[in-house]
Amino acid sequence: MCERLKLSTWKVQLGVLQAMNAYFQGLMLFDEEHSDPGALTEILLETCSSITHSLENKSYTSVRTEALSVIELLLRKLEESKQWESLTAGSRELLIGSLTTMVLDSRPELQEKASLLKKTLENLD
Incomplete structure (x- = not known):
């Protein structure tokens, strides 16, 4: 999915993102009995x-x-499963950088959501 995300038309990107959403909703690595921090870190x-x-x-x-x-x-799944350590500092920095760009988005609702997610990530330190 990650490879397709970078090289595709917007419709394919949208489909891939929707598939990612479904994938992460059902990902059992977030469940305590199936926890595997190493695998989760790699996926993230x-x-x-x-x-x-x-x-x-x-x-x-x-x-x-x-x-x-x-x-x-x-972020919600990481919070619920208390597995923040699976999100590396490098991944956090990448996300914070992109969310910083989005805080300047032309759509106010996207600005607000990006700002909230950015604050969540910054408060992990």
């Missing part, structure tokens, strides 16, 4: 580096909106 490394492309997509609001909802879901 790959996801965070590819999703920044979508967060910074200036042309399509739908792609940015869906990318934000994937990030929001990931």
Whole structure:
């Protein structure tokens, strides 16, 4: 999914982001009995580096909106499962950088959501 996210048309990107949302909703690594911090860290490394492309997509609001909802879901799942250590400092920095760009978005609702997610990530330190 991560490879397709970078090189595709906006419709494919949107579909991939929606698939990512479904994937992370059902990902059992967030459940205590299936916890595997190493595997989760690897998945998050790959996801965070590819999703920044979508967060910074200036042309399509739908792609940015869906990318934000994937990030929001990931942060909620990490919070619920208390697995923040699976999100590396490098991944956090990548996301904070892209969210900083989005805080200047032309759509106020995206600015607000990006700002909230950015604050969440910054407060992890």
